[in-house]
Amino acid sequence: MSLEIRKKGYIPDYFVTWRNTILQVLFTALFAFLFINIYKPFGAGEWYQEKWWMFSLGSAALVIVGMIVIIVSRLLMLARRRKGPIRIRYYVFSVAAEILFMGAAYAVLELVVLGGVRPFWILLYMAVQNTSLILLIPYIISLLFFSWRENKLTLEQLVSQLRAKRHFIPFEDENGVLRLTINSGDLLYLKASDNYVDIIYRSGEKTKTYVLRNTLKKLEGSLGGLPLLRCHRSYMVNVTSVKILKRDKGKFVLWLDEDGSITIPVSRGYADEVLKYFESVYRGE
Numbered sequence: 652m653s654l655e656i657r658k659k660g661y662i663p664d665y666f667v668t669w670r671n672t673i674l675q676v677l678f679t680a681l682f683a684f685l686f687i688n689i690y691k692p693f694g695a696g697e698w699y700q701e702k703w704w705m706f707s708l709g710s711a712a713l714v715i716v717g718m719i720v721i722i723v724s725r726l727l728m729l730a731r732r733r734k735g736p737i738r739i740r741y742y743v744f745s746v747a748a749e750i751l752f753m754g755a756a757y758a759v760l761e762l763v764v765l766g767g768v769r770p771f772w773i774l775l776y777m778a779v780q781n782t783s784l785i786l787l788i789p790y791i792i793s794l795l796f797f798s799w800r801e802n803k804l805t806l807e808q809l810v811s812q813l814r815a816k817r818h819f820i821p822f823e824d825e826n827g828v829l830r831l832t833i834n835s836g837d838l839l840y841l842k843a844s845d846n847y848v849d850i851i852y853r854s855g856e857k858t859k860t861y862v863l864r865n866t867l868k869k870l871e872g873s874l875g876g877l878p879l880l881r882c883h884r885s886y887m888v889n890v891t892s893v894k895i896l897k898r899d900k901g902k903f904v905l906w907l908d909e910d911g912s913i914t915i916p917v918s919r920g921y922a923d924e925v926l927k928y929f930e931s932v933y934r935g936e
Contacts, residue, residue: 661736665801666794672725675793676718682789684714713760717753717782724749750786754778820877822850825865835878839907840915841887843867858913882925883918896929 665671687710724745731737758774820838822831825846833852842849848870850861863870871881878890888905895906903917903925917925 660738660740662739662742663798663801664732664736665797666742667725667728667732667737669729671793671797672729675790676721676725678793679721679786679789680714680718683717683785684710686785686788687713713757716756716760720752720756721749721786746786746790750779750782753786754782757782818877820874820879822861822863822870823865823873824863825869830863831861835889835891838879838889839892839913840889841867841870841879843885880925880928882921883916884920886915888915890928890932893929896925 688707728737728742728745731741754775755778757778758771761769761774762771818835819832820835821829822833824830831850833850837853839851839853839858842851843866844862846864846866848863848865848867850863852859852861867881867885867887871879871887874887879887880890881887882905888907892907893905894909895911897904897906902919903922905915905917905925907913907915
């Protein structure tokens with residue numbers, strides 16, 4: 652999903668995607684059916700008073716007619732979307748047209764099918780009021796849900812991008828106290844020295860060393876998932892800092908710069924793991 656700049660006066664593009672349109676239509680249909688059967692608007696409580704299942708069938712038919720109106724409206728909206736972003740006023744007009752057509756359909760239904768005696772304009776006025784309630788509630792709920800989901804996905808994407816660009820590696824001592832945090836792009840390697848670990852990193856144009864009271868084994872366990880690879884009993888290397896993997900006199904050596912001034916040995920016990928990692932990087936895995 653890409654981040655987009657929303658133009659003023661236009662609705663968000665995700666409001667009218669195929670997926671969200673289908674979800675909104677289905678949710679609206681379910682809401683309308685339950686609303687009509689529970690609250691019986693339009694004076695519908697007088698329909699089929701003796702047989703509830705006939706009322707349910709009648710309300711289902713009414714919902715189907717309404718959904719046909721909505722589907723036609725949304726197909727027109729999706730066709731319009733292909734030409735460019737949809738203006739807010741166009742979206743509002745489409746929803747208003749849906750309400751008007753559905754209200755008119757109910758007014759005709761009561762007059763022609765149910766034998767209603769009230770004037771058409773009174774029926775239309777009441778139907779538009781009730782239809783507005785039945786449609787706008789699920790519309791607002793669905794649009795709020797789409798906005799929440801889109802914002803959540805956008806935030807996750809931003810966080811992921813920030814982590815990828817600038818990931819900080821924390822280093823704790825043997826007591827679990829945070830002693831140092833280094834940008835992963837600046838860290839070069841770790842070197843074990845008895846119960847201490849030398850943390851070698853770049854600071855500007857200089858290379859510096861921080862001595863941490865801890866063991867390399869403990870650090871290896873706590874730094875899982877970070878771009879650090881054990882290549883020797885006494886060394887862990889930041890794989891993003893490796894420039895060259897070279898075989899020298901039957902042994903592998905990692906160069907952390909182009910001139911070979913900073914090199915890390917690869918012991919035989921870790922050679923297979925190191926080779927496997929860099930082969931996977933070469934294959935793009």
